Amino acid sequence: MDTHVKTLIITLGVCVGIFVGGISSHASEIALFMVALIVIQGCIFFWERSLPLQYSLALVTLLLSIGTVVGIVRMQLVEERVSYVCEKSCTFEGEIISSPETKNDYQVIVVTPTTKEKNILNIQVRAPLYPRYHSGEVLTISGKVTIPKPVPSHVNTTKPFDYRAYLASKNIGSETMYPRIEIKDEGKASIKNMLVGWKESLVERSNMYISPPASMLSNGMLFGESSMSKDLSQSFRTAGLSHIIVLSGFNIAIVIASILFVLAFLPLYVRVILAALSVIAFVIMVGGEPSVVRATLMAFIGLLAMVAGRAYVAKQALLLSFLAIILYSPISLTHDVSLHLSFLATAGIVYMGEYVDVLLRHYFPRVTSVALRGICTTTVCAYLATLPYIMYTFGTVSVYALLANILVLPFVPVAMLLSFLVVMASYVSPLVAEIIGIFDTALINCMIGVARLIETLPFSTFVLSVSLATMCGMYILFAFGIRYFGKVDVGETFERDDQGNLTGIISY
Numbered sequence: 059m060d061t062h063v064k065t066l067i068i069t070l071g072v073c074v075g076i077f078v079g080g081i082s083s084h085a086s087e088i089a090l091f092m093v094a095l096i097v098i099q100g101c102i103f104f105w106e107r108s109l110p111l112q113y114s115l116a117l118v119t120l121l122l123s124i125g126t127v128v129g130i131v132r133m134q135l136v137e138e139r140v141s142y143v144c145e146k147s148c149t150f151e152g153e154i155i156s157s158p159e160t161k162n163d164y165q166v167i168v169v170t171p172t173t174k175e176k177n178i179l180n181i182q183v184r185a186p187l188y189p190r191y192h193s194g195e196v197l198t199i200s201g202k203v204t205i206p207k208p209v210p211s212h213v214n215t216t217k218p219f220d221y222r223a224y225l226a227s228k229n230i231g232s233e234t235m236y237p238r239i240e241i242k243d244e245g246k247a248s249i250k251n252m253l254v255g256w257k258e259s260l261v262e263r264s265n266m267y268i269s270p271p272a273s274m275l276s277n278g279m280l281f282g283e284s285s286m287s288k289d290l291s292q293s294f295r296t297a298g299l300s301h302i303i304v305l306s307g308f309n310i311a312i313v314i315a316s317i318l319f320v321l322a323f324l325p326l327y328v329r330v331i332l333a334a335l336s337v338i339a340f341v342i343m344v345g346g347e348p349s350v351v352r353a354t355l356m357a358f359i360g361l362l363a364m365v366a367g368r369a370y371v372a373k374q375a376l377l378l379s380f381l382a383i384i385l386y387s388p389i390s391l392t393h394d395v396s397l398h399l400s401f402l403a404t405a406g407i408v409y410m411g412e413y414v415d416v417l418l419r420h421y422f423p424r425v426t427s428v429a430l431r432g433i434c435t436t437t438v439c440a441y442l443a444t445l446p447y448i449m450y451t452f453g454t455v456s457v458y459a460l461l462a463n464i465l466v467l468p469f470v471p472v473a474m475l476l477s478f479l480v481v482m483a484s485y486v487s488p489l490v491a492e493i494i495g496i497f498d499t500a501l502i503n504c505m506i507g508v509a510r511l512i513e514t515l516p517f518s519t520f521v522l523s524v525s526l527a528t529m530c531g532m533y534i535l536f537a538f539g540i541r542y543f544g545k546v547d548v549g550e551t552f553e554r555d556d557q558g559n560l561t562g563i564i565s566y
Contacts, residue, residue, distance in 0.1 A: 065377045067118055068125040072381060075129020076388045089130040092123045099123065132385055139177040141231030142203055149200040151242060152181060154193050156345055157254050160285040167191055168230060169199070179231025182206075185239055192258060194251035195244055201237025206230075223393040253343035257281050263484040264477060267495030272502035276477040278303045279470070282344040290506065296519045297512035298441070298459020301403070302470055310353040312474075313340050314361070330361045352400050355379030372408045376401070395451060399444055406443025407436055410536075414438050430468075437463040446524065446532040453523030462512045466505050473502050 079085040099120040142150070152169030159166040167183040181203060191197070206222040225231070261283050265273050271290055277283035279302065286294075286303055294300045317333040324332075341354055359375040380401055384391045415435045441459055449455060456462075476498035483491035512518055524532075 062371065062373050062377070064117075064121055065374060065381075067121040068128075069377050069381050071122040071125020071127075072129040072132075072384065073125075073391060074122075075126040075131075076133055076384060076391050077129075078126070079130040079133025080388070080392065085130050085133065089127050092127045092130075096120060096123045096127070128385075129388075133388055136388060137177055139179050139229075139231065140175075141179050141205060142171045142173070142181055143205060143232050144203045147200060147202055149198065150203075151196060151198055152183075154191055154195050154197065155180065157193050157258055157283075158191050160187065160283070162287050163187060164236075165191070167197075169197060172196075179226070180229050182225065182230050182233040183237065183239075184233070184235050186236065191239075191241070193254040194246070194248065196242045198240045198242050199234065199237045200239075201234045203232050203234045206233050220393070223389075224395060227387070227389045227394040227397075250342055253339060257343045260481050263481050263491075267480050267484060267488075267491045268477065268502070269495075269499045271506060272499040275303055275502050275506065276473065276498065279474050280309070280477050280481075282350070290509075293506075293509045293513045296456060297462040297509040298456035299462050299466055299509050301399075301440075302466065309340070309344075309474075310337055310350065310357050313337055314357055327365055330365050334358060334361060351383060352376075352379050352397070352404065355382055356404075376404055376408055398447060398451075402443045402447055403440040406439040406441075410439040410442065411435055430464075433464055433467050434460075437467065442536065446529045446536075449522050449524045450526060450529040453521055454519050455522045456519050457517055458512045458515060462508060465508050469501060469505055473498060473505065476501065 075089075078088055082088065099116045144150075151172040153172065154167055155170050156168050163186075164184050165187055167185060168180050169183055170180050171178055183199065185191070206225055208220055208222065225233075261277050261281055264277055264280070268276050271287065274283075274286040274290070278286060282304060284304070291300070291303065294303050313336050314333045317336050318329050321329045321332060337354055337357060341350055344350065356372075356375040356379045359378060360370045363370040383397065387394075390397050415431065418431055418434060437460055441463075445455070476494055480491050480495045480498055483494055
C-alpha cells in the first residue's frame with residue numbers, strides 16, 4: 059500500500075469524523091470506541107505482518123479509525139459562534155473586512171460587528187452602489203439584522219439552496235438589507251487593507267481602458283472581482299463556463315512562474331521563499347476563495363518538493379491541501395459549494411487525466427495539437443467529475459459545456475495577459491494602455507459572445523436532479539471506470555509535462 063492510498067484512507071476517515079461529530083450527540087462515545095479499535099487493530103497490524111490479507115485489513119481499519127478520531131476531536135474543538143441579530147431596527151458599528159462586491163444595482167459588504175461579546179459571526183450588508191465603501195473602513199449601521207433564509211435554486215427545482223449554511227462556511231451569520239450607513243472613520247492602517255486598497259486601485263485602472271462588460275470578466279479573472287451582471291453570469295453558467303469568471307488557481311501558477319523566472323539569477327531557496335511570500339500577498343489582496351486556497355496549498359507543496367529535490371505528486375498534494383482546509387474549517391466539508399466544485403474538478407484532472415489523454419490519442423489520432431488535446435482532456439475530466447455534484451446540488455446539466463470550453467479556454471490565458479498588460483501600461487503610458495485595451499476588449503467580448511451563443515442553442519441546459527444516493531453511485535461507477543481503464547492497454551503512454559505539475563493541475 060503506497061503513501062497516497064494511506065493518505066486517502068486517513069482523509070476519508072477525517073471526513074467521516076467531521077460528519078459524525080457535527081450531527082451525532084454521541085460523538086465522544088464513538089471516538090472512545092475508535093480509540094479502542096485503534097489499539098486492537100494496531101496489535102493485529104504488528105502481529106500479522108506475515109499474513110498479507112489480515113495485514114492490509116488491519117492497516118486500512120487502523121488508518122480509517124485514526125482519521126475518524128481526528129475528525130471528531132476537531133469538531134469538539136470548534137468554538138460555537140453566534141449570529142448578531144436584531145429583528146427591530148438597531149444601530150451598531152462594524153469594520154469592513156474585505157473588498158465590497160459589486161452586483162447589478164447594489165454592493166455587498168461584509169463587516170465584523172464591534173461588540174463586547176466574543177465569537178460573533180460577520181454580517182453581510184446589502185447597500186446601494188454609491189457611495190463606494192472600502193476595506194478597513196469602520197461604519198455605523200442602522201437597520202434590521204436577520205438570519206439568512208433558504209433561497210430557491212436558479213432553476214425550478216424542489217430543493218432550495220441552503221444559503222444560510224453557505225454563508226456560515228464563510229463566517230457570515232446574518233444579513234441586513236439597505237440599512238442607513240455612515241462612515242465613522244477610515245480604520246487603522248494594516249498590510250491587509252493596503253493590499254486590498256491596491257487591488258481596488260488596479261480594478262479602477264482596468265475599468266478605465268477595458269470597456270464593459272469585458273472589464274467585468276477581466277477583473278474577475280485577474281483579481282477575483284465579483285461585478286458581473288446576473289444575466290451575464292447566467293449565460294456563463296448555462297454554457298458551463300462559470301469557472302472562468304472567478305479567480306482560479308491559474309493566477310497562483312502565474313505568480314509563482316513569474317517570480318521563479320524573473321529571479322532566476324538567485325539561489326533556488328531564495329526564489330522559493332520570495333515566490334511563497336508573493337503568493338501569500340496575492341491571496342490576501344484578492345481574498346481567500348476556496349479555489350485559490352486549494353491551489354496555494356498545492357503550490358506550496360510543490361515548492362517544498364522543489365527545494366527538497368523530491369518529485370511533486372499531484373494526487374498527494376491535492377489530498378493534503380483538502381485535508382488542511384477541512385481541518386481548519388470543518389464546516390467547509392459539508393456546506394462550501396465552491397470548495398466542493400474546485401476539489402472535484404481538480405480531482406477529476408488528477409485521477410482521470412492520464413487515462414482520458416491516452417483514450418483521446420488512441421481514438422482521435424488526427425488530433426496532433428498537444429495544446430488542443432490538453433484542453434479537451436482537462437475539460438472532459440473536470441466536467442465528468444463535477445457533473446454528479448452539479449445535478450445533486452443545482453439540478454441542471456449544461457449540454458454544450460464541453461464545446462464551450464474547447465472554444466473559449468485557449469483564449470483565457472491570452473485575455474488575462476492582455477488585461478495584465480493594460481493595468482501595467484496604465485502606469486507608464488495611457489496611450490499604450492488604451493491600445494492594448496482595445497484588443498483585450500475585443501477578445502473578451504468574443505468569449506462573452508460564445509457564452510451567449512451557447513445559451514441560445516436548443517436544450518442548452520435542462521433540469522435533471524438526482525438524489526444523494528444516486529450521486530454517490532455515479533462517483534462509485536467513476537472510480538470503477540478509472541480502475542478498469544487503468545488496466546486497458548491501448549498502446550499509448552501519457553506524456554507528463556514537468557512544468558504542468560505547477561500549472562496544469564494547480565490552475566483549474
